[in-house]
Every structure is written in C-alpha cells, then in structure tokens.
Amino acid sequence: MPDHAANHEVGPGSPRDAVHQSTTDVAPYDAVLLVSFGGPEAPEDVVPFLENVTRGRGIPRERLEAVGEHYFLFGGRSPINDQNRALLAEIQADLAGHGIDLPVYWGNRNWAPYLDDVVAEMAADGVRRAACFVTSAYSSWSSCRQYRENLYDAVARVPENAPELDKLRVYYDHPGFLEPVVDAVGAALDELPADLRDEARLVFVTHSIPWSMSSTSGPPPHRDVDQDADPDAVGGRYVAQHREASAWVSEQVRVRRGATLEHDLVYCSRSGAPHIPWLEPDVNDHLEALGAAGCRAVVLVPIGFVSDHMEVVYDLDTEALATAEQLGIAAVRAATPGIDPRFVAMVRELLLERAAAERGQQPDRPAIGGIGPGWDRCPVGCCANPRADRPALAGESEEVPAGTGERA
Numbered sequence: 001m002p003d004h005a006a007n008h009e010v011g012p013g014s015p016r017d018a019v020h021q022s023t024t025d026v027a028p029y030d031a032v033l034l035v036s037f038g039g040p041e042a043p044e045d046v047v048p049f050l051e052n053v054t055r056g057r058g059i060p061r062e063r064l065e066a067v068g069e070h071y072f073l074f075g076g077r078s079p080i081n082d083q084n085r086a087l088l089a090e091i092q093a094d095l096a097g098h099g100i101d102l103p104v105y106w107g108n109r110n111w112a113p114y115l116d117d118v119v120a121e122m123a124a125d126g127v128r129r130a131a132c133f134v135t136s137a138y139s140s141w142s143s144c145r146q147y148r149e150n151l152y153d154a155v156a157r158v159p160e161n162a163p164e165l166d167k168l169r170v171y172y173d174h175p176g177f178l179e180p181v182v183d184a185v186g187a188a189l190d191e192l193p194a195d196l197r198d199e200a201r202l203v204f205v206t207h208s209i210p211w212s213m214s215s216t217s218g219p220p221p222h223r224d225v226d227q228d229a230d231p232d233a234v235g236g237r238y239v240a241q242h243r244e245a246s247a248w249v250s251e252q253v254r255v256r257r258g259a260t261l262e263h264d265l266v267y268c269s270r271s272g273a274p275h276i277p278w279l280e281p282d283v284n285d286h287l288e289a290l291g292a293a294g295c296r297a298v299v300l301v302p303i304g305f306v307s308d309h310m311e312v313v314y315d316l317d318t319e320a321l322a323t324a325e326q327l328g329i330a331a332v333r334a335a336t337p338g339i340d341p342r343f344v345a346m347v348r349e350l351l352l353e354r355a356a357a358e359r360g361q362q363p364d365r366p367a368i369g370g371i372g373p374g375w376d377r378c379p380v381g382c383c384a385n386p387r388a389d390r391p392a393l394a395g396e397s398e399e400v401p402a403g404t405g406e407r408a
Contacts, residue, residue, distance in 0.1 A: 024099045026355045031103050031122060031130040032095075032347070033165065034088055035115065035147055038108030039078025039310065045111070046071045049078075052110040056387070067271070070314045080309035081111070083338065084135070087307070090344040091133075098348060105130070109150050119154040122163050129164040131354055132394070133347050135306050137172040139237040139374070140209055140217040144170065145383035148392035155393060166358075167394035168350045169374035172241045173248075173367040176346025177337055181245075181303065182252045184334040188299045189257070191332045196297035198259040200330075201290060203283065204246040205320075206304025207311060208267035211277040213386050214238045219379040237383075239265075239279070244369040245303055265303075268315040283315070284323045291327035298324060300333040307338050 040049040046068040047061070054064065071078060088106050095102055103125070107118030122130060132151065136143040148167060155162045171177050189197050218237030242265055250263040266286045267279045281289070283300070290298065300320055302312050316333050324331035337343035349366075356363035357376055365373035378395040 023352060023356070025359075026100055026102055026131075026351060028129050028358055029102070029131045029166075029351065029355055031105060031127040031163070032091065032351060033118070033122070033130045033132045034084065034091065034104060034106040034135070035132050035151070035167075036084050036106070036108050036135040037080060037309075038111030038114075039080040040071060040111060041077050041081055043072065043076025046076050049111050070310065073318070074310075074313065078310050079313060080307065081108075083307040083309065084108075086339050087135075087344070090339045090341075091347050094341075094344045094348055100348065103127070107154070109147065115150055115154040116157055119151075119163065119165075120158055123158045123161050126161075127163045129166070131351050132165050132167045133350065134167060137170060137177055137306060138206075138217075138241050138304065139170055139383055141213050141383045141385055142209055143207075143238070145378070145385060145392055148378065148394050149385070149390045151393040152391050165393050166354065166376075167378075168347075168354055169365075169376055170241070171346060171350060171374075172245050173369050173371065173373070174346055174350070175366055175368060176342045176349060177306070178245060178249060178368060179342055180337040180340040181249050181301065181334070182256070184336070185249060185253050185299055185301055186256060188301075188332040188334040189253075192297050192299070192330055196330055198257075198261075200261055200297040200299055201295055202246075202250055202253070202261050202263035202301055203286065203290075203298050204242070204249075204263060204265045204301045204303040205268050205283050205316060206242050206265070206302075208270045208279045208282070209238065210272055210386065211279060214279055216384045216386070218382060220381040220384075240371065242303060244371055246301075248368045249301070249303070268320070269311045283320045287320065287323045287327060287329065287331075291324075291329055295329060297330040298332075300331060302334065302336050305336050306343070307336050312336060 038049070038052075040046045047064050050064040050067060051061075084106060088104060092104050095104065105118050105122055105127075107113055107115035109115060134144070134147050136147065138144070144167075151165050151167070155165060185202065189200060192200055215236050218240075246263055246265050250261065254260050264286060266281050266283045268283045270278045270282060272278055287298070300316050302308075302316060305312050312333075321331055321333065353363045353365060354376060367373040378392075380396055382395065
C-alpha cells in the first residue's frame with residue numbers, strides 16, 4: 001500500500017481551496033463514473049428491485065412484499081434515483097465551472113441505469129480510464145467492497161476495450177462531507193424550542209450491518225472474537241469511522257454554540273434473520289431508553305447517509321420521529337449533504353487528488369480526526385466478502401488479470 005501524506009486537519013471556515021490541488025489536470029482519467037445503489041421508480045419495480053438487492057440470500061417473496069410496503073407509502077418510488085440525477089447534474093456543472101472537460105456517467109448496483117450497461121456504454125464511447133465516486137462514505141463489505149465486486153463484474157462483461165476503473169477513496173472524514181453535516185445539525189437545533197436546544201442529545205444514525213461484517217470491515221488482519229467484543233479491536237473500521245465522524249461533528253457544534261451536547265451512535269434498517277447479531281442499538285430502542293432517562297429533545301443526524309433516500313425518509317422521518325412523538329421527546333432530523341456545494345466540490349477534489357497521485361505526485365489528502373485519509377487501492381482482503389471470496393476492482397494485488405484492471 002502506498003504511503004500517504006500526513007493527515008490534514010480541516011475545520012469549518014478553513015480556506016478549503018488552499019488545501020486542494022490548484023490544477024485542472026485530471027490525467028490519466030478521461031471520465032468520471034458515479035456509482036450508487038439504485039432504487040425502484042414505480043410500484044411494479046419494487047419487488048423486482050428487492051429481488052436484485054437480496055439475490056442469493058433465499059429470502060421468500062412474501063418477505064420482500066412486506067418490505068416493499070415501505071416504498072408503497074411513498075408511491076412505490078424510492079427517492080434515490082432522483083437524488084442521483086440531481087447530484088450528477090451538479091457534478092457536471094462543477095467540473096465545467098472549474099475548467100474540467102470530462103464526461104460523467106452514472107451506474108447503479110441494483111436498478112437502472114445498471115453498471116453493466118453503463119460500463120459497456122463507456123467502452124463504446126472510447127473511455128479508457130475512469131475515476132469512480134461511490135455514494136457510500138464508509139468501509140465495509142456492503143458499503144465498499146461489494147461495489148468493487150460489481151465493478152469487476154461490469155468490466156468483465158465488456159467483450160473488448162473495457163475501461164480501467166479506479167474507485168476514489170472513502171470520504172467519511174472529508175470536510176466536504178462533514179462540514180455540511182455540522183451546518184445541518186445547527187439548523188436542526190434551531191428548529192427545537194429555545195429552552196431545549198442546549199440540552200438536546202445528538203443521535204447519530206447509520207445503517208446497521210451484521211456484527212461479523214462490521215468486525216471484518218477494513219484491512220486484515222481479522223480474527224474470530226466473541227460478539228460482545230469491541231468491533232474496533234478486530235479491524236472494525238465501519239464503527240470506528242462512524243464514531244470518528246460523529247465525535248468531530250459534535251465537537252464542531254460545541255465550538256459554534258458554546259454548549260456541550262451529549263451524542264450517541266445508533267443504527268437503523270436491520271434486515272437479517274433474528275438469530276444473527278447486527279450492530280445495535282436500533283434508533284427506536286435507543287429513543288425509548290432516552291425517554292425513560294428523562295431526555296426531552298434530540299436531533300437525529302443521518303451520519304451514515306449522503307442523501308435523503310429510503311432509510312432516511314422511512315426509518316427516520318416516518319418511524320423514528322413517530323417514536324419520539326409517542327415518548328414526548330421533541331425531535332428534529334438534520335439534513336444530509338445531498339447536493340450541498342461543498343459535497344459536490346468534494347467529488348472534484350477527490351478526482352484531482354487521485355489523478356495527482358496516479359501521476360506520481362504527493363497530493364494533499366484532507367481528512368479530519370485521528371484515523372487519517374483512506375487508501376487509494378484497498379488492501380488485499382479488505383472488507384472481506386462474508387459469503388464467498390470474489391474478485392474486485394480497485395484493490396492491491398501482485399497480479400492484474402488482463403482486461404479487468406486491478407483486483408484484490
């Protein structure tokens with residue numbers, strides 16, 4: 001794994017442009033690929049979409065139909081594709097506005113536009129090498145490596161002249177992601193009654209994953225441990241990264257408002273079999289515990305999500321806010337970064353950073369906290385597939401299969 005430049009601490013109000021590459025040189029890249037999860041866009045799409053998401057897991061159709069009811073509350077349509085269209089347009093405008101002439105493609109893992117089709121389109125357009133920005137900020141199999149596996153599959157299905165695809169680093173600690181969160185928390189606090197703002201609790205929420213997946217998130221070595229052990233101690237980057245981001249946001253809120261607000265990290269969207277341990281506590285269970293302890297106000301902070309997709313509008317806006325209301329807790333949900341100009345600019349900044357590194361330069365790698373900026377190429381065995389070892393692009397390896405780019 002290549003050495004990285006020193007961690008560059010950046011806070012709200014910092015001269016962001018001074019810590020990024022002052023260049024428009026994107027060589028060796030001739031395209032950007034926005035990679036996302038995808039979602040249904042009509043009621044008839046819902047169950048086929050869920051079948052795509054759960055393929056190979058043997059989940060009965062009746063269970064998928066029950067989960068699909070969440071989507072039907074919103075007209076059978078997930079908001080995620082519209083949000084990706086908006087992000088795509090903003091990325092294109094930001095690049096053009098900074099003198100960068102580069103096509104931007106968009107492909108999904110689980111719904112149209114599918115990655116396979118888009119990578120084939122890129123090949124037909126003559127794209128030779130593209131930087132991939134994934135709408136998932138953290139390290140785990142489901143939030144990082146699975147996308148890398150899908151990129152491998154998409155490239156492998158191109159009969160000839162497949163583009164080389166590089167995944168941009170995880171960005172949970174990038175100021176372009178976290179500074180909008182700090183602002184969003186401040187705006188949410190201002191929505192609470194004035195007499196409750198200084199005692200409100202910040203409840204940071206992310207997607208739950210199986211405990212075993214969390215414990216093997218990040219690079220090896222991984223080892224089997226008791227499920228009650230701290231996932232951070234066994235390569236659990238997923239939890240460690242969320243804790244780091246949540247602590248930094250909380251500290252910035254304290255600095256801005258002059259009041260220390262307690263904060264917690266909790267989880268939503270558990271979907272596995274009951275006997276399989278997943279990360280806890282669930283946000284609704286946690287709200288009940290806070291209510292029993294006398295908490296009067298909370299801000300729900302969707303720290304694990306980059307936009308207001310289904311886990312946010314259903315799990316938080318629908319379920320969690322209803323739970324808080326029943327408990328008599330004043331609750332407000334903070335906004336996600338979405339198309340905040342700083343988040344959009346981050347895509348360009350990560351592109352320029354990676355391009356400079358690929359040209360052999362030593363670019364600045366802005367990151368907050370103590371973990372430090374992520375790697376450009378994932379180490380071998382990073383975020384191991386919990387079901388089977390599968391090839392993936394954008395990783396380190398001693399041998400690179402012809403026509404498929406790098407794998408790990």
